[in-house]
Amino acid sequence: MKKLILSAAILLGSLSTFASTVPATNEVVKTVSIQEEYTEVKLEEVPEAIKAALKTAYPSAVLDKAYVNATKEYKLDVTIGDKKGNLFVDAAGKWIQK
Structure with missing residues (x-):
């Protein structure tokens, strides 16, 4: 009889661990997007260092369009x-990785 009661207690104890609730957590992920403002410039206005x-x-690259931002960084649309x-390049002709 003792073995039966002990077995029942162990069985009920192990089932109660499965019945416990796990607290739900909601993680808030905040994404910040920084978009630089480029304005289009004429191809004739692109500095010679960049060309x-x-x-x-x-x-063999063909320069289609050029854009400049406030910090004098140029975005070039090219076709190869x-x-x-x-x-992306600065005004001195140094390439920028973006």
Whole structure:
């Protein structure tokens, strides 16, 4: 009889651990997006240092559009072969990784 009562107590004790509730936690993830404001400039207004850096790094690149922000960083829309993309460069012709 003692074994039966002990077995029942162990069984009920182990079942009660499964019945316990796990507190639900809600994590708040905050995403901050910083978008730099670029304004379009004419291709003639692009500094010669940038044009020279573009021809040196990408000889077959065609400059489609150019944009500048307040810190004089330029965003260049270029076409190389059949691919289009963006390049970032400062006013001195130094490439920027973004």
